[in-house]
Amino acid sequence: MEGDKLEEQDSSPPQSTPGLMKGDKREEQGLGPEPAAPQQPTAEEEALIEFHRSYRELFEFFCNNTTIHGAIRLVCSQHNRMKTAFWAVLWLCTFGMMYWQFGLLFGEYFSYPVSLNINLNSDKLVFPAVTICNLNPYRYPEIKEELEELDRITEQTLFDLYKYSSFTTLVAGSRSRRDLRGTLPHPLQRLRVPPPPHGARRARSVASSVRDNNPQVDWKDWKIGFQLCNQNKSDCFYQTYSSGVDAVREWYRFHYINILSRLPETLPSLEEDTLGNFIFACRFNQVSCNQANYSHFHHPMYGNCYTFNDKNNSNLWMSSMPGINNGLSLMLRAEQNDFIPLLSTVTGARVMVHGQDEPAFMDDGGFNLRPGVETSISMRKETLDRLGGDYGDCTKNGSDVPVENLYPSKYTQQVCIHSCFQESMIKECGCAYIFYPRPQNVEYCDYRKHSSWGYCYYKLQVDFSSDHLGCFTKCRKPCRNGSSRCYRDRTITPSTTRETEWPKSTSSSRS
Numbered sequence: 001m002e003g004d005k006l007e008e009q010d011s012s013p014p015q016s017t018p019g020l021m022k023g024d025k026r027e028e029q030g031l032g033p034e035p036a037a038p039q040q041p042t043a044e045e046e047a048l049i050e051f052h053r054s055y056r057e058l059f060e061f062f063c064n065n066t067t068i069h070g071a072i073r074l075v076c077s078q079h080n081r082m083k084t085a086f087w088a089v090l091w092l093c094t095f096g097m098m099y100w101q102f103g104l105l106f107g108e109y110f111s112y113p114v115s116l117n118i119n120l121n122s123d124k125l126v127f128p129a130v131t132i133c134n135l136n137p138y139r140y141p142e143i144k145e146e147l148e149e150l151d152r153i154t155e156q157t158l159f160d161l162y163k164y165s166s167f168t169t170l171v172a173g174s175r176s177r178r179d180l181r182g183t184l185p186h187p188l189q190r191l192r193v194p195p196p197p198h199g200a201r202r203a204r205s206v207a208s209s210v211r212d213n214n215p216q217v218d219w220k221d222w223k224i225g226f227q228l229c230n231q232n233k234s235d236c237f238y239q240t241y242s243s244g245v246d247a248v249r250e251w252y253r254f255h256y257i258n259i260l261s262r263l264p265e266t267l268p269s270l271e272e273d274t275l276g277n278f279i280f281a282c283r284f285n286q287v288s289c290n291q292a293n294y295s296h297f298h299h300p301m302y303g304n305c306y307t308f309n310d311k312n313n314s315n316l317w318m319s320s321m322p323g324i325n326n327g328l329s330l331m332l333r334a335e336q337n338d339f340i341p342l343l344s345t346v347t348g349a350r351v352m353v354h355g356q357d358e359p360a361f362m363d364d365g366g367f368n369l370r371p372g373v374e375t376s377i378s379m380r381k382e383t384l385d386r387l388g389g390d391y392g393d394c395t396k397n398g399s400d401v402p403v404e405n406l407y408p409s410k411y412t413q414q415v416c417i418h419s420c421f422q423e424s425m426i427k428e429c430g431c432a433y434i435f436y437p438r439p440q441n442v443e444y445c446d447y448r449k450h451s452s453w454g455y456c457y458y459k460l461q462v463d464f465s466s467d468h469l470g471c472f473t474k475c476r477k478p479c480r481n482g483s484s485r486c487y488r489d490r491t492i493t494p495s496t497t498r499e500t501e502w503p504k505s506t507s508s509s510r511s
Helices: 055-065 071-076 081-110 141-162 174-181 198-205 244-260 274-278 413-429 453-465
Strands: 129-133 188-192 222-229 236-241 279-284 294-299 303-308 328-332 349-354 367-369 374-385 480-492
Touching (some): 129 328, 188 236, 222 244, 236 244, 279 303, 349 480
Antiparallel strands (some): 222 236
16 A cells, blocks of 8 residues: 555574674664675695695695705696706705715714814923832842752753853763753753755745845754643643744743742842942932832842832922923942843843833833933823723723733723733633732742643743733723823933053152
């Protein structure tokens, strides 16, 4: 009808507006278009980790998003196989070079390289210990008769072999000489050397026309030696030498060791004037030495030895300035008429410089001083620190070394090697070598008690030299090693002057 309003009804049911409650008015919006609602992410887009459908898609995603130069070229040039192959080869080569560099870096890192730093200091240092021996074995009264008998037998042996005599009194007659030689076991003998095979002689004669300076040994020559056998005499060999001097000295040394083994535990007391007869003057930094500055011990081969500034000294010497007047100065007397020529061929003194807590190995690190000259020796202390663990095979104090330390000192490689040989000597031969310390309840070797110790010892020496005993492998170097190196600066020989004594003039007067 006219005047009535036509109300259009929506066929859809009325929707409630969220956030509006009863009594609130709804504000009408403008006639502009309503903004589009944001698209809801799909299930794949909502995932935290995106999984690609194929390896090709994964490879393309990597090449498009990586910062590696040239990788994008593999995707861009996919329509040109030549370019794709070129960039693929170039990309693989660069990757190979990168991992090769990585291998070099990791290899160098796991090789544990060490940087060597050398520092030279001239600070105030502790003066090392100095051991000096008189090269004259002390003849103990307990074995004086046995040593005299050994000297007489050696003299008769030299006379029988070489018709050489150095004494004025000899036992007359060859029969008495043979009886005297028979009093000791293992007599020294002259052995014929078997001739070499005929082919070897011919090959040697035509090998070269140029002769060397060394004279060839003829098969008719003799060798000197002595026989050694095991316990039941089933195996014997001759300890031979091509030089008669070496053979006599080794044979004398072998019997001398057996005689020394019979010494009692308590050595004879040293006479008070013995030191004064050997050392005339002693000064350190222009100050005279006293009895508290040295200690005494006896070496079987080098005689009476005196160690200055050892660990038993309450006040260790300190050195701060170099020079001949700021060190140890000694004036010695060489007993040239009293030495035993069959044990040592030199006279003078034997000197060794070592640490306070290290034994004096006079055979290994000592050197001789000849008499009649003034010798100046300079020293330099060197301290070497080795890195253990993966950087090197060293030991801190020797506690992890499978060798018992027989010396009352700290661990050194020489101490370990000597202790290892002594352990092998006790295990294989049943006795201890007299030149090295021995454990308790073990006797020194003597052929009166251990008849086959010489056979065992010389066999063991061969195994020790070739490291079949494993001593050089077991005894590792210490991680911290301090040593003193000696340098002989000069040797001054005193000038000899000849004095002519003229007869005195006499005058007479007459009265």
